Every structure is written in C-alpha cells, then in structure tokens.
Amino acid sequence: MNEFNWQIKNKAKNNNSRTGVISTPHGQIETPAFIFCATKATLKSINTYQAKENKTQIILSNTYHLMLQPGEDIIADHGGLHRFMNWKGPMLTDSGGFQIFSLGHGSVANEIKGNKNFKNKKSLTKINDEGAEFKSYLDGSSKLLTPEKSIQIQRKLGADLILVLDECTPYNVSKAYTAKSMDRSHSWAIRSINEFNSSNNYKPTYGSSGHQKLYGIIQGGVYEDLRDQSIEFNMSNDFFGIAIGGSLGSSKEEMYNVVKHTASKLGSKYPIHLLGIGDPIDIWTLVQYGIDTFDCVMPTRIARHGSALTKFDQKGKINIKNSVYKTDKNPLERDCKCTTCINYTKSYIHHLFKSNEILGLQLLSIHNLNFMNLMMKDIRNAIKNDTFEIYKKKWIP
Amino acid sequence: MNEFNWQIKNKAKNNNSRTGVISTPHGQIETPAFIFCATKATLKSINTYQAKENKTQIILSNTYHLMLQPGEDIIADHGGLHRFMNWKGPMLTDSGGFQIFSLGHGSVANEIKGNKNFKNKKSLTKINDEGAEFKSYLDGSSKLLTPEKSIQIQRKLGADLILVLDECTPYNVSKAYTAKSMDRSHSWAIRSINEFNSSNNYKPTYGSSGHQKLYGIIQGGVYEDLRDQSIEFNMSNDFFGIAIGGSLGSSKEEMYNVVKHTASKLGSKYPIHLLGIGDPIDIWTLVQYGIDTFDCVMPTRIARHGSALTKFDQKGKINIKNSVYKTDKNPLERDCKCTTCINYTKSYIHHLFKSNEILGLQLLSIHNLNFMNLMMKDIRNAIKNDTFEIYKKKWIP
Numbered sequence: 001m002n003e004f005n006w007q008i009k010n011k012a013k014n015n016n017s018r019t020g021v022i023s024t025p026h027g028q029i030e031t032p033a034f035i036f037c038a039t040k041a042t043l044k045s046i047n048t049y050q051a052k053e054n055k056t057q058i059i060l061s062n063t064y065h066l067m068l069q070p071g072e073d074i075i076a077d078h079g080g081l082h083r084f085m086n087w088k089g090p091m092l093t094d095s096g097g098f099q100i101f102s103l104g105h106g107s108v109a110n111e112i113k114g115n116k117n118f119k120n121k122k123s124l125t126k127i128n129d130e131g132a133e134f135k136s137y138l139d140g141s142s143k144l145l146t147p148e149k150s151i152q153i154q155r156k157l158g159a160d161l162i163l164v165l166d167e168c169t170p171y172n173v174s175k176a177y178t179a180k181s182m183d184r185s186h187s188w189a190i191r192s193i194n195e196f197n198s199s200n201n202y203k204p205t206y207g208s209s210g211h212q213k214l215y216g217i218i219q220g221g222v223y224e225d226l227r228d229q230s231i232e233f234n235m236s237n238d239f240f241g242i243a244i245g246g247s248l249g250s251s252k253e254e255m256y257n258v259v260k261h262t263a264s265k266l267g268s269k270y271p272i273h274l275l276g277i278g279d280p281i282d283i284w285t286l287v288q289y290g291i292d293t294f295d296c297v298m299p300t301r302i303a304r305h306g307s308a309l310t311k312f313d314q315k316g317k318i319n320i321k322n323s324v325y326k327t328d329k330n331p332l333e334r335d336c337k338c339t340t341c342i343n344y345t346k347s348y349i350h351h352l353f354k355s356n357e358i359l360g361l362q363l364l365s366i367h368n369l370n371f372m373n374l375m376m377k378d379i380r381n382a383i384k385n386d387t388f389e390i391y392k393k394k395w396i397p
Numbered sequence: 398m399n400e401f402n403w404q405i406k407n408k409a410k411n412n413n414s415r416t417g418v419i420s421t422p423h424g425q426i427e428t429p430a431f432i433f434c435a436t437k438a439t440l441k442s443i444n445t446y447q448a449k450e451n452k453t454q455i456i457l458s459n460t461y462h463l464m465l466q467p468g469e470d471i472i473a474d475h476g477g478l479h480r481f482m483n484w485k486g487p488m489l490t491d492s493g494g495f496q497i498f499s500l501g502h503g504s505v506a507n508e509i510k511g512n513k514n515f516k517n518k519k520s521l522t523k524i525n526d527e528g529a530e531f532k533s534y535l536d537g538s539s540k541l542l543t544p545e546k547s548i549q550i551q552r553k554l555g556a557d558l559i560l561v562l563d564e565c566t567p568y569n570v571s572k573a574y575t576a577k578s579m580d581r582s583h584s585w586a587i588r589s590i591n592e593f594n595s596s597n598n599y600k601p602t603y604g605s606s607g608h609q610k611l612y613g614i615i616q617g618g619v620y621e622d623l624r625d626q627s628i629e630f631n632m633s634n635d636f637f638g639i640a641i642g643g644s645l646g647s648s649k650e651e652m653y654n655v656v657k658h659t660a661s662k663l664g665s666k667y668p669i670h671l672l673g674i675g676d677p678i679d680i681w682t683l684v685q686y687g688i689d690t691f692d693c694v695m696p697t698r699i700a701r702h703g704s705a706l707t708k709f710d711q712k713g714k715i716n717i718k719n720s721v722y723k724t725d726k727n728p729l730e731r732d733c734k735c736t737t738c739i740n741y742t743k744s745y746i747h748h749l750f751k752s753n754e755i756l757g758l759q760l761l762s763i764h765n766l767n768f769m770n771l772m773m774k775d776i777r778n779a780i781k782n783d784t785f786e787i788y789k790k791k792w793i794p
Binding site: 040041042043044045046047048049065069070074077078084085086326327329339343344345347348350351352354355357358359361362363 | 437438439440441442443444445446462466467471474475481482483723724726736740741742744745747748749751752754755756758759760
C-alpha cells in the first residue's frame with residue numbers, strides 16, 4: 001500500500017512554480033494537476049475507464065449532492081466512492097460548504113469570480129455557528145450540515161483527500177462580514193479536525209487502508225490582512241494540504257493578487273489547491289504563483305454544449321456546431337491522441353450535435369478532458385525544463 | 398481482402414434452424430446474428446469501440462435519415478459510413494423505404510406487428526410508381542426517393558449489405574392493395590438491381606474493395622399466395638441475401654406463420670434477414686424457421702428508458718429505476734462479463750437514473766447490446782449441439 005506523501009520535485013528558476021507528487025493509497029498525482037468534477041459520482045457522459053484511458057489522475061465528488069442522492073450510507077455499503085463509481089485512482093471530496101453557499105447566494109462561479117452583475121436569489125440556507133441549514137433540492141426537506149457531519153459523511157465516502165467544512169463567503173459583503181465568516185470557518189475547521197482525528201481508523205475504501213488526509217481552507221476574501229490571519233490559522237494546524245477558498249475578487253487581477261499573496265506565504269509545505277478555477281489562461285498564470293491543483297466543471301460542461309478545447313496554435317476553443325465543421329475531416333486537434341481524435345472527425349461530431357445525438361457529448365468530453373491532462377503535463381515539463389514561455393504560447397494567447 | 402460469401406455450417410435435427418457465416422470485406426458474421434440499429438450513424442449513448450468490445454458483429458444505418466442529415470456526400474467524402482462513424486466491421490443499410498412508410502402511416506412498429514388500435518396519421522408521403530415523395534423532417538422540403546436514388550445513396554454510404562427500395566405495405570389495407578403494392582415493390586426491385594449492376598465498381602469503403610451485395614425483400618403481407626409470388630420473383634433474381642418485409646400480421650401467431658412459410662420456401666440459398674423484429678422470445682422461435690439475422694432498436698432504446706435485459710433464470714427484463722435496486726450491490730446479471738457488469742453495480746446505475754445522469758444510458762445500452770450478442774451466441778451453440786430446448790429456457794420463459 002502507498003502511504004500519503006507530498007514531495008516537491010522541481011522548482012522553476014524564474015517564478016514560484018513547482019512540480020511535485022502527491023502520493024495517496026490509490027496512486028500518485030503528478031502536480032500541477034487538474035481535478036475533474038464527478039459531482040454526483042459520475043463524469044456525466046463518460047465512464048471512469050474512459051477517463052483513465054485519457055490520462056486523468058484525480059477526480060472529485062461532492063458531499064452535498066451525494067448526501068442527498070443516493071445518501072452516504074449506500075456508498076459506504078459499497079466500500080466507498082471508489083468502488084461505487086469504479087474509480088481506482090486518487091479522489092477528493094469537498095465538504096459540501098461550497099454547494100450550500102451556491103444555493104444560498106446564487107451562482108457559485110459568479111461569486112468567487114466577483115461578477116458585479118450578480119443578483120442575489122432568495123437564500124435557501126441559514127448559516128449559524130452550529131452549521132448550515134439548507135433545503136434538499138430533491139424533496140424540499142430541511143437538512144443541517146455541521147463540520148462534524150461533513151467529516152462523518154466524507155469518511156463514509158472514503159475519498160483520499162477531504163476538506164473541512166467552510167462558509168464560502170460571497171464577494172458582495174462587507175469586510176466585517178468577511179472577517180466574521182472567516183472566524184466561523186476557522187472554528188468549523190477546528191471541529192472538522194477534531195472529528196477527523198476521532199475517526200482516523202475508518203476503513204471504507206477500495207484497495208487501501210482507508211486512511212484519508214484533510215485539507216484546510218484559507219478564507220479572508222480580497223483582504224490581505226484577513227488572508228494573513230487565515231494563513232496563520234491554517235498553518236498552525238495539522239493539515240496535509242491547503243485549499244484557497246472564499247471570494248477571489250471582482251477581476252482577474254484581484255484574483256491573481258489574492259492567490260499570489262496566499263500561495264507565497266504557504267510556501268512548499270503543502271500541496272496547494274485552488275477551488276473552482278480552471279480556465280487555461282488562469283492556470284498558466286496561477287501555477288507560477290505555486291498552485292499545485294485546480295478543479296473546475298468547465299472542460300466537461302462546455303463539451304456538453306458543443307465546445308472543444310484546442311491549442312492556441314490551432315484555433316483555441318471551437319464550437320463544433322459551427323457550419324464550417326460540417327465537412328471538416330480532420331480530428332478536433334491534428335496532433336491529439338485522445339480516443340476521440342484518433343477515431344472521429346470534426347465532421348462526424350458536428351453531425352452528432354446537429355442530430356441531437358448524445359454520443360457527441362461523450363466524444364467532446366473525452367477530448368476536453370484529455371486536453372486538460374496534456375496541458376498540465378506540458379506545464380510540468382515547462383517547469384522541469386525552465387522553458388515556461390516556450391510551452392505556454394502553444395496553449396494560450 | 399475477404400470476399401462475400403454465405404455458407405451454412407450446421408443444421409439442427411429437430412427444426413429448420415441453422416448456423417452459418419456471412420463473409421464480407423469487413424469481416425465475418427456468425428449467424429444467427431443480431432444487427433444493432435445505428436440509425437443516424439451512431440449507436441446513440443455508446444461509441445463504436447464500446448460496441449465492438451461487447452461482441453457486436455454488425456450494425457445498420459438508415460438511408461432515409463442520413464440522406465437528410467448530414468447528406469450522403471459528406472459521408473462519401475470520408476470514404477463511406479465505415480470511416481465516417483469509425484465502425485470497422487460488417488454493416489448494412491436499409492433503402493429508406495421503411496422510414497418513408499413510417500412517416501406516411503404512423504408507427505412502423507405498430508404496423509408491421511398489426512396493432513389494431515393503430516390510428517392513421519396524416520400521410521407525409523405520396524407513393525407512386527416513380528418512387529416515394531416525402532417531406533424532410535428537418536426543414537419540410539419535398540424529397541423524392543426512387544429505387545435508383547436509394548441505390549446511389551447506399552453506394553455512397555458504402556455499407557457491405559444494402560437493400561432494394563420497397564414499399565413497406567401497412568396491415569390495414571385490402572388484399573388488392575397489398576398485391577398492387579407488392580407488384581410496385583417488385584418493379585422497384587428490378588430498377589434497384591439495374592442501378593446496382595451499373596455501379597458495381599464504386600469503391601468508397603474503409604479497408605475494402607468497396608464491393609457491396611444486394612438484398613431483395615419479400616412482400617405479400619399475410620397472404621400466402623402473394624408471399625409465394627414474391628418468393629418466386631425474388632428467387633428468380635440475383636440477390637445475395639433476402640429480407641422478409643411488409644406486414645407480418647396482427648398477432649404473434651400470424652407473424653410466425655408468415656415467417657415460417659416464407660423462410661421454408663427460401664431454404665438454404667440465401668442468408669435470410671427479418672426486418673424490425675428483435676424480441677428475445679420471437680428470436681428463439683423464428684430462428685427455428687431458418688431466420689439468420691434480425692434487427693431492432695429495442696435493446697438500446699429500452700436501455701435509455703432504464704430497462705435492462707437479463708436472462709430468464711435471473712429476472713427477465715428489469716427496470717433499474719425500481720427502488721428495489723437502490724441498495725443492490727450486484728451487477729445487472731451475476732455472470733455477465735460486459736464492461737458494465739464487470740465495473741458497476743445495480744445500485745450505482747439506479748443512482749445514475751435517479752440523478753438524471755446520462756452515464757446511466759451508456760451503461761445500460763452496453764449491457765443490453767452484450768446481452769443480445771451472448772444470446773445469439775447461445776442460439777448458435779444450441780443449433781450446433783442440437784440442444785435447443787436446454788439453452789432456450791436459460792433465456793426466455
């Protein structure tokens with residue numbers, strides 16, 4: 001059995017980027033890495049062996065969705081999420097906080113990216129010091145998620161890497177609220193750690209000891225002094241990894257500043273995860289500040305709407321429904337070896353989307369997933385070889 | 398390159414069933430075999446290598462759908478359907494007649510099975526001696542499909558086995574109309590043969606000479622004397638294979654009688670295809686009359702609605718959405734080696750359907766396709782070993 005470990009392998013000379021290896025009982029993750037969202041224990045149009053075949057290292061599932069459907073006990077009864085969804089590699093689960101926040105405040109993506117046109121929807125949640133109360137989107141029943149409950153559920157799900165429960169603070173609140181929310185998240189983190197430590201012998205997972213490791217989450221919104229407090233808090237506790245959460249500001253610049261500041265203070269001790277960011281341009285920037293892992297629904301979500309990711313020196317993102325692809329007998333990318341590109345043409349995939357045939361969703365999802373995995377591999381190579389700029393311009397403008 | 402050939406390998410002692418091999422430039426089909434419907438050049442939720450992996454021998458696509466979207470020229474430009482959809486095995490296309498009939502008279506399935514509650518919809522077609530006029534379901538434009546045009550399109554699609562254009566006569570018409578329609582189908586068959594013979598050097602297909610073989614279609618409805626005329630007509634022409642088409646009556650008994658009568662007169666000279674019938678119970682009966690190949694949308698269509706085929710000694714057909722499967726950690730079938738059953742539990746697939754996750758459609762489709770392929774293999778074994786009744790009771794009541 002592999003033990004958990006975090007090791008930095010290479011550091012770039014000209015920026016703070018680094019390659020590393022996160023070892024888990026289910027295998028190793030070479031970083032920087034992209035974590036694909038299998039929200040409800042599925043990558044939607046593709047299955048787990050298709051994901052593996054196309055170089056996926058790690059996936060994540062959502063505590064919030066799975067506690068409601070099918071319920072954590074059914075998954076635990078299978079021996080954990082790995083067995084339930086037949087994913088044999090490393091896996092992460094979030095704590096559920098992010099989704100409760102999303103239901104409470106509207107679009108998560110809008111919020112963490114500080115969209116100013118954002119309109120508040122009627123809140124579905126009550127957040128107090130005890131935990132977060134929300135209504136099930138399935139049957140409207142009231143549920144309470146506490147730090148202890150989140151850890152108990154994540155123990156049953158059995159992912160390798162799990163998160164403390166936090167309040168994902170929105171952008172459009174005062175500094176005072178951000179500070180208060182941060183303090184609450186810190187007290188929830190302590191309760192998460194205590195629950196985690198009291199249950200460290202739980203053994204639900206597939207082909208492993210069932211050991212899990214806990215990530216803390218840095219809060220503090222766009223305020224450097226609050227971020228510093230949160231960094232100090234998190235570093236004074238015994239976390240395996242650290243995620244950067246909360247509001248990342250209202251512009252790319254603000255996001256980059258928050259991440260740069262936070263990651264530089266966290267240094268090399270932890271693998272650093274950035275929650276919910278996955279745009280290729282952002283990734284190429286943010287690895288330079290020391291981010292090791294990213295997650296986002298983007299690659300598979302845009303695939304289901306007909307968008308394929310291609311390298312910048314080809315076309316960048318394309319919409320396969322565009323009539324120019326009707327007769328295009330080339331693969332989505334000319335040099336791509338994904339199981340879509342070696343087997344199907346753009347013309348064929350265009351036909352599938354024009355015919356509303358669901359195979360199209362599968363084929364584009366496979367390609368986008370492989371694209372992200374190859375891009376992350378090139379990022380690792382760029383860091384190893386100290387040729388960041390040369391590699392980068394192949395992938396993004 | 399393999400040449401076309403039809404060879405009978407074994408004949409059962411107690412009935413007219415036989416095993417055989419249809420050789421095509423794209424490989425051999427061991428018969429009796431099931432032909433899966435890739436109507437619009439896709440098996441919908443599964444890709445072609447998943448179909449191959451789960452023992453599929455042959456698929457069929459539809460001239461009617463493909464002439465409208467994407468158009469036969471785009472497919473020909475790829476080098477034919479094999480390349481367009483990346484299917485490297487044997488393939489059949491129908492002539493388009495069946496679908497025009499369907500649009501003209503309502504549900505095809507209702508009609509060929511003689512459903513008495515059937516209500517005529519407004520006809521979308523005009524059928525006359527020249528051909529069939531219909532409105533495109535995409536843009537409402539008028540289209541004319543003639544026997545010559547159907548063969549020209551099928552030449553461009555490049556399937557190994559192609560069909561003459563026929564009028565698929567409905568059940569609810571007089572004997573006089575059935576006779577008139579049969580005569581028209583015969584004259585269309587002659588025109589199909591002439592067009593076929595004049596274009597036998599067309600070479601569009603993937604890894605082969607592009608040679609194709611033509612099937613005739615037996616008409617005559619439920620009338621034995623008309624069926625006899627159509628058998629005589631078809632046998633006097635140079636067809637590679639024969640399909641049994643037209644109305645098969647209003648009851649299983651009537652269908653069985655039509656098929657038994659027709660197949661017994663056709664004998665061993667041709668591979669005999671029965672159009673549009675795929676129920677396991679029907680297949681076990683009809684192979685005993687000498688049917689070699691079947692096609693039907695059923696296995697993949699019911700999968701998309703949550704139904705899995707399982708052997709009779711397990712449960713028969715099950716609906717995975719049923720709450721009894723919520724906690725069922727067994728595969729769909731306990732001894733099944735399909736890529737769904739070796740990887741996923743009923744509980745997981747139940748969860749996917751309850752969550753409206755499209756991976757569920759893929760997983761059930763794979764299982765049902767593998768089920769049909771294994772059942773056909775057992776039918777072949779039953780014929781070889783003359784143990785029809787022993788094998789049969791494993792699969793159907």
